[in-house]
Amino acid sequence: MGRIHRTRLAASKAHQNFVKEARRAVHTMGWDVSRDLLSPTLVGAQPLFFPISPIFEAAFGYQGDLRFLQFGYTVASPQFGYSDGGDDLPSDQRLWSWFLNHPVISSHLPETRYPTLYGKFPPGTGRPALEEIMGRRADLPTCHCLLLDRRDRRAYISQRDQTMMLFALAEPSEGDDHNVFVDGRLMSPGSENYKLPSPPELLTEFRRFLDSQVPREQCA
DSSP: EEEEEEEEHHHHHHHHHHHHHHHHHHTTTOOOOOOGGGGGGTOOOOOESSOOOOTHHHHHOOOOOOOOOOOEETTEEEEEEEEESOOEOOOOHHHHHHTTTSSSTTTTOOOTTTGGGGOOOOTOOOOOHHHHHTTSOOOOOOOEEEETTTTTTTTEEEEEHHHHHHHHSSOOOSSSSEEEEEEEEOTTOTTTTSSSSSOHHHHHHHHHHHTTTHHHHHHH
């Protein structure tokens, strides 16, 4: 138990240090942004213009209540997942593939433009050292993710380093939104049961919503 506690404290401290350094960098650039005024475009994310199901995040298993959520793959792992600023949590890869290839979505997020969104990285790409990421000394592929603003129900295409900055800015000035430690992962409250699959009826409703957005002429 002592070792688990120490690991949890180390993970929490590392997360808080990153948030502190990110905020310091922002202030150095002259930005003064409150949490309520945060926008993904501030860090360079680009808005996507397709309808967002009211149960989008729930269909993929998210049960937390933070505003921003990213979906995609990382260089370090071939597993699809999501994150609200803590560690990445695994999710339904088959549902993600169906979503990306749906006629309502595919033209906005083509594989030819965003291969890492489909989990495809250049051959030989491995886990980079933290110093390489922070120091920009590695020849790393641009890793894209889908960023969801849960408050405004809008999706964005973003780079992972951009969302890392956004998540840091979204953290409270005092305290930490990510204070749960399960299976060696740091997460926000509500995410403890991330391994449980979404109810079948929820997936059916999610698919039905997107299918209903297909123009009539495409259905003929």
